[in-house]
Amino acid sequence: xxxxxxxxxxxxxxxxxxxxxxxxxxxxxxxxxxxxxxxxxxxxxxxxxxxxxxxxxxxxxxxxxxxxxxxxxxxxxxxxxxxxxxxxxxxxxxxxxxxxxxxxxxxxxxxxxx
Amino acid sequence: xxxxxxxxxxxxxxxxxxxxxxxxxxxxxxxxxxxxxxxxxxxxxxxxxxxxxxxxxxxxxxxxxxxxxxxxxxxxxxxxxxxxxxxxxxxxxxxxxxxxxxxxxxxxxxxxxxx
Numbered sequence: 001x002x003x004x005x006x007x008x009x010x011x012x013x014x015x016x017x018x019x020x021x022x023x024x025x026x027x028x029x030x031x032x033x034x035x036x037x038x039x040x041x042x043x044x045x046x047x048x049x050x051x052x053x054x055x056x057x058x059x060x061x062x063x064x065x066x067x068x069x070x071x072x073x074x075x076x077x078x079x080x081x082x083x084x085x086x087x088x089x090x091x092x093x094x095x096x097x098x099x100x101x102x103x104x105x106x107x108x109x110x111x112x113x114x
Numbered sequence: 115x116x117x118x119x120x121x122x123x124x125x126x127x128x129x130x131x132x133x134x135x136x137x138x139x140x141x142x143x144x145x146x147x148x149x150x151x152x153x154x155x156x157x158x159x160x161x162x163x164x165x166x167x168x169x170x171x172x173x174x175x176x177x178x179x180x181x182x183x184x185x186x187x188x189x190x191x192x193x194x195x196x197x198x199x200x201x202x203x204x205x206x207x208x209x210x211x212x213x214x215x216x217x218x219x220x221x222x223x224x225x226x227x228x229x
Contacts, residue, residue: 033215043203045157045220052215091156097214100164101147101173104157 002027004094006105013082014113020067021077021108023092030054032096034068034075039089039107048090051075079110087112116140118221120206126227127196135191135224139208146189147207147218148181157205163189164212196228 003026013019025034036048051059051068058066063083067076079086089109093102119138127133139146148160159173163183174180178197183189193200203223209216 037220042222043205043225044222045205045207047217047219050215050217095214100145100212100214101159101162101170102157102218103159104149106156 002029002094002096002099002103004092004103004105006092006108008108009106010109010111012111012113013079015082015084017082018078018080019082019110021079021090021092021110023075023077023105025073025075025092025094027073027094027096029096029098032094034066035093035095035102036064036066036075036077037091037093037104038086039091040087045091049077082112084112084114086110118206118208118219120204120221120224122224123222124225124227126229129198129228130195132192132194133196133226135193135204135206135226137189137191137206137221139187139189139206140219143208143210143219144186145209145212145216145218146183147209148189148191149205149207150175150202151205151223152202160191160204162212193226196226198228201226201228 032053034051037045049061063080089107092105121136144165146163149157162170178194181191205223207218207220209218
């Protein structure tokens with residue numbers, strides 16, 4: 001079964017600094033997708049960034065980028081120029097073509113210090 | 115509507131009572147998902163609907179949980195004879211057609227407390 005592991009329950013970063021959140025996963029599939037979702041106190045999960053496994057280029061969305069290491073099954077999220085509004089729970093998630101539902105990690109709570 | 119809508123936002127119920135949680139997906143989305151998020155935990159998959167296909171119920175934790183989707187749109191998650199361990203946020207989500215790479219959009223959840 002596919003599993004997603006986030007080993008950092010909490011992280012803290014100073015405003016304007018850079019922080020990296022870690023995620024590893026386990027799968028025997030070759031075609032799959034990885035996601036980072038943000039969950040602010042409002043509870044609504046918001047997609048931050050998506051990576052397709054067959055693409056070697058790391059995905060980037062403005063201040064958010066990933067370091068996708070397929071052989072190591074690692075998918076970390078880098079947040080540059082951190083802002084107070086980035087404070088939230090961040091979840092790493094996996095899916096593949098055989099299973100439509102997302103499998104989530106346990107989450108990392110990010111605090112941003114002014 | 116513009117997003118996934120869930121009701122009620124918050125529900126307190128007595129142990130042993132039945133509850134119904136409603137989800138209205140984004141218009142035109144054929145795929146609908148239910149997840150459960152216990153306090154401080156990640157999201158646990160419950161059930162997935164795609165068009166007229168038989169739903170994937172593999173995540174339902176017990177036979178007290180059931181869900182239906184009428185007319186390919188609105189879905190209701192029913193929990194019978196609620197237990198305290200059912201207390202959690204129940205999140206509904208939808209996507210355009212259930213393809214693996216599609217963005218899944220979430221509602222704000224229904225926070226269930228069983229006392």
